[in-house]
Amino acid sequence: MTISISPTVTERDSAPTASPGPRWEAVCRYDRLLPERGVAALLGDVQVALFRTHDGTVHAIGNIDPFSGAAVLSRGIVGDRAGVATVASPVYKQAFDLVTGRCLDDPDVAVPTYPVRVADGLLEVGLP
C-alpha cells in the first residue's frame, strides 16, 4: 500500500517565510481510518477532518463546514468530481477539494488544509 502525504496550501504558503515547519501531532493508527470515510480529530482547539481515499492517501482539512458553521465535514461522503478527490458537506452538500480545501460549488469559499504523514503506523497531522 502506498501512503503519500498530500500536498497542501499550508505547506506551499509557509515555504517562502522559512518558518520552522509544522508541529506534528499523532492522532490515531492509520488503519483506524476506513477507506473513503472521514474521522474528526481535536488538536487543541482546532478540529481537523481526516480522510483516507481509495488509493490509501490521507488528507486533512478543517472540520468546520463554512456554510452551516457545524463541525461536520469529517462526516461527509468522499468521492471525486472530474477526478478531483472531494468530500461533500453533509449539511448542504457543497463539495470541497480534499487537496486544496477549495469549495467547488463556491469559488469564494475554502477550508484550511493540514499536512499529514504516517510514522510507525501512526497518523500525524502537522499544525502551523
Next chain:
Amino acid sequence: MNSIDHRELVVVGHGMVGHRLVQTVRDRDPQGTWRITVLGEEGRPAYDRVALSSYVDGVSAEELTLPATPDPLVRLHLGDAVVEVDRDARLVRTASGRELRYDALVLATGSVPFVPPVAGRELPGCFVYRTLDDLDAITAAARDAMVAERPGRRSAVVVGGGLLGLEAARALRSLGLSPQVVEIAPRLMPVQVDEGGGALLRRLVENEDLAVRCGVSVTGIAEQRGRLVATLSDGIELDADVVVFSAGIRPADTLARAAGLPVGERGGVLVDNRCRTADEHVWAIGEVAALEGRTYGLVAPGYAMAEVVADRLLGGTATMTSAALDMSTQLKMLGVDVASFGDAHATTAGALEVVVNDPVAGSYAKLVVSDDAQTLLGGVLVGDASKYATLRPLVGAVLPADPVAMIAPGGVEIGADALPDTAQICSCNAVTKGAVCDAIGAGAHDVPAIKACTRAGTSCGSCVPVLKKLLAQAGVEQSTALCEHFTHSRAELFEIIAGTGIRTFSEVVEKHGTGRGCDICKPAVASILASLGGGHVHDGEQAALQDTNDHFLANLQRNGTYSVVPRIPGGEITPEGLIVIGEVARDFGLYTKITGGQRIDMFGARVEQLPAIWRRLVDAGFESGHAYGKALRTVKSCVGTTWCRYGQQDSVGLAVALELRYRGLRAPHKFKSGVSGCARECAEARSKDFGIIATEHGWNLYVGGNGGFTPRHAELLASDLDTDELVRVIDRFLMFYIRTADRLQRTAAWIEAMDGGLDHLRAVIVDDSLGICADLEAAMETHVAGYADEWRGVLDDPAKLERFVSFVNAPDAPDPTITFVTERGQPVPVPREPVAVGMPGVRR
C-alpha cells in the same frame, strides 16, 4: 395614473378564455393603452377548467388557478355578476350595483350546463358539473352517502355520456360511488367518435366498473326513502345517491340577448371573423361566441379568439382562421385513450374511411382521407391514441405513406420529420413545428425549455411526445444519467446490480461507471444494495456509502447534533414506553417534540451519545424508527373500531401490521403511510405515499400522496380489498417503486412520469400485465424475512460501535462548537447568525 389617458376595457367573465384575453392584452400593451376591469360571476379567479376533474383526485383549487401577476392596470371583481349592458351609454351594471363605463366590452361569459327539462331535476342530490363549487357540492353529497348508516353500494346516475359525462362518472367513482351513465345517443362520446370507436369505448369503460346505458334518456327523478330514483325512457328505474347532469352546454348569452345583440340560431352571440358583435364596441370570445353561427366548446378555439380580440384592440388586423377552430381532441377517459381529429365523421364530399379495428387488442383506428386517397382529412383513435400527436398535424397534408400502414399494428412509424414546418404541433396554443424547431435551434434543449419559450405543450400536453421526437431529431439527447460517475438511471443501475449479483460499490463503479463516486451515486447504490437484502447498512464497504444520517442512524441537525426517533408502530405506545422515552430525553438533556407521524423525536444528541441512548431504548424494547433513512417512516392511524363510534375496520391493527412488515425497507425516497378506519379520514391517509381507508367491505388503497413542497393527494388504486389482498397489492406497489423509480423520486412523481400513469400502474400491480407480480411479492418476502433492527446490530458489534466517537483522538470529548440555550424550558441550538457565504449552488 390619472395623467395617462387610459381607455377602459371591461371583460365579463373570468374563465380560461377571459383570463387569456387579459394576459394577452397586457403582454402586448406595455404603454398601458387599456385599463382592464374583469367581472367574474364565480367567486374564484380563473382556473383550469379542462383539468376540473383532477380536483376530486386532490389537486387543490390553488393549484388549478391560472397564474397571474398583480398588475395596477387590471382590476378583478369576483362574485359580482353583470346584470345589464347599456350599449347606448356604454355602461355595465353588476348585481352589487357597480356601474362601469367601457370603451370596449368583451363578453367571455362561457356556457351554462344544459339540464334536460325532466321532473325532479331540482331535487337535493341533483347536480351539474361545471365549476369547482359544483364539485365541492358533489363531493360533500358523496361523502354523506358514504358515511350514511345503511347497507348496499352507493351509486350515482350520470345524465349524458359525452366527454363531460364520462369525466363526471370517473370523478364519482373516485369518490367511492358506483356510477351509471345514461346517454341518449346510441354510443358514448358521440361528438368525438364514430360507431365503431364508440362500441370499443363502451366495452373498455365497462371493464372499468362503469355501467353504461345508451339510446335511452332520463324521463324523471323522484325521491324515495332518502335516495333518488331516476326513471329511464325504457321504463327501467335506477337508484342513486347522486344524480349529475352533464348532457351538454349552452352559451351563456342571456346578457347579450337582453342587450339586444343578435344571437345565433342555436344560441351564442353572433360575431364576425374578428370576434366582433353587431356593436362595434362589443366583442365576444370563447363558448359564448357564435362565429358564423357556430359555437365552440373547446378551449383552443377560445384562446385563439382571445388572441384575435387582443390584437384588434391594439390596432392589429388578426382574424380567426380555420386552423384555429380545430376541434381535435385527445384524452384519456377512465384509462381509455380516445382521440378525434379533423373531419372525424367523414362529412367531406367523397371522403373515404380506412379502418383498422382490433377488438382483441382493444384498439380502433380510422383515418378519413380525400376521395383520391392522397390527403388526410381526419380520424378517430380509441384504445391506443399514441399516433395522434403525429397524425393530427398531418391533417390537410399529403399522406406520407399508405393510410392502412399508418394505423395498422406494426405498420409504418410516422416520424416527426414527415411533418411540414407549417404543421401545428400544439393545437392548444397554435405552435407550429417550425416554431418548435427554431426554439430548439436557439438553445431550448429540453421539454421545459421548449414550453417556456413557445408555450407548446403547456395546455393539454398531448404534443409532448412530438416535442421529444423533435428534440431527438435535432440531436439533443435527454440524459437520464444519475451523476457524472454513471450514465445509467437509478432504475437501470438497479437492474444491473440485481442482475449481475455485484454487491460492492467499488465493483459497480469499476465495471459500469467512472471515477470514485460522489454524494449522489454512493447513497443511491447503498439504497439499492439495501433493497436487495445487503445485510446491515454498515457492513463492509457499505459503511462508506451512507450519507451521515444512515452512517450514524440518526438525523443530522443544523448544529451538528442528531435527532433520535424510536419506532412507534401505528402511533400506538404504552405508558411504560412513554416513560422510557421521557427518562432518556431527560437524562441526556434532549429536546423533545411530537412528530407529524405520531411518534416522538428527541433532538440535540451528540454522536458519542447515540450508543448510550440507544442501549437504553433497545433494552426497553424500542427499535430504530428509520427517521434518518430513505425508507418507510410511519404508518399513521386513527383509533378505528377499537374505540371510535364510526370506525368500520381495525385501523390501528392494520397500521401496526403494515409498519412492522415494511420497517427498514429502503427506497428511492422516504415514504409514508396512513390507515383511516372510515371515510372521515382522520389519519390523513390520502396525504401518504400509500394510504388505506376502511370501507364497509374492506379497504380502499390510495397511492401517490405526499405533503411537503408539492402536496399531493393519493389516488384510488383499488377498492374493497380484504386484508390479504391489500397487503399483496402494497407489496407489489412498493417493490415496483423501489425497482423502477429515479433517485429521490417520490411515488407521486413516479406515477406521473410513468407512461400511462395510474392506469398503467394498476395494470402492472393489480392485473399483473407484465407477469412480474410473483417476483415482486417474493422480493418483499425476502425483505420481511431478512429484517433486523439496525440499532441492535450496531450495539452488538464493537467494530461498528467504534465509529460513534466525537474525535478519533478524544472519543468522549464533546464537540466544543455545540452549545445550547433554553427556550420554553428545553435546550435548543444557539440562534444562528445569517450565513454570510451565501446559499449553496444547486446541483443535480
